[in-house]
Amino acid sequence: xxxxxxxxxxxxxxxxxxxxxxxxxxxxxxxxxxxxxxxxxxxxxxxxxxxxxxxxxxxxxxxxxxxxxxxxxxxxxxxxxxxxxxxxxxxxxxxxxxxxxxxxxxxxxxxxxxxxxxxxxxxxxxxxxxxxxxxxxxxxxxxxxxxxxxxxx
Numbered sequence: 739x740x741x742x743x744x745x746x747x748x749x750x751x752x753x754x755x756x757x758x759x760x761x762x763x764x765x766x767x768x769x770x771x772x773x774x775x776x777x778x779x780x781x782x783x784x785x786x787x788x789x790x791x792x793x794x795x796x797x798x799x800x801x802x803x804x805x806x807x808x809x810x811x812x813x814x815x816x817x818x819x820x821x822x823x824x825x826x827x828x829x830x831x832x833x834x835x836x837x838x839x840x841x842x843x844x845x846x847x848x849x850x851x852x853x854x855x856x857x858x859x860x861x862x863x864x865x866x867x868x869x870x871x872x873x874x875x876x877x878x879x880x881x882x883x884x885x886x887x888x889x890x891x
Contacts, residue, residue, distance in 0.1 A: 812889070815888075
């Protein structure tokens with residue numbers, strides 16, 4: 739799910755009589771419980787339960803999700819050029835192409851995507867250090883989905 743889809747889901751739940759939602763989806767899990775809302779840990783205070791908690795829930799989730807997408811340093815994203823299954827290693831016995839902390843040069847293979855029995859090497863467009871790998875091995879990815887973040891040199 740994209741950040742915008744999650745925001746829309748939260749808004750719709752806040753406007754409904756639904757008090758609990760537990761949703762598993764490819765690549766994640768969302769649990770919303772309007773009866774047990776708490777502010778993020780760094781604020782050090784709890785939110786009140788009741789009518790105002792729905793607004794607090796939306797703000798809390800928005801802030802938490804924004805923090806996930808807001809890197810501490812400037813990072814660049816390597817995105818999927820096609821829909822398919824991503825492989826982070828050439829075969830199960832082989833090591834992963836790149837891991838967080840590894841140096842990557844422009845043109846290095848960072849993963850492959852299989853689509854219609856064709857394997858497409860995904861190469862880095864940047865030189866730098868791998869910051870995060872945003873997908874898991876054998877995960878289905880969408881077109882233009884971020885796969886890896888790189889801290890440029």
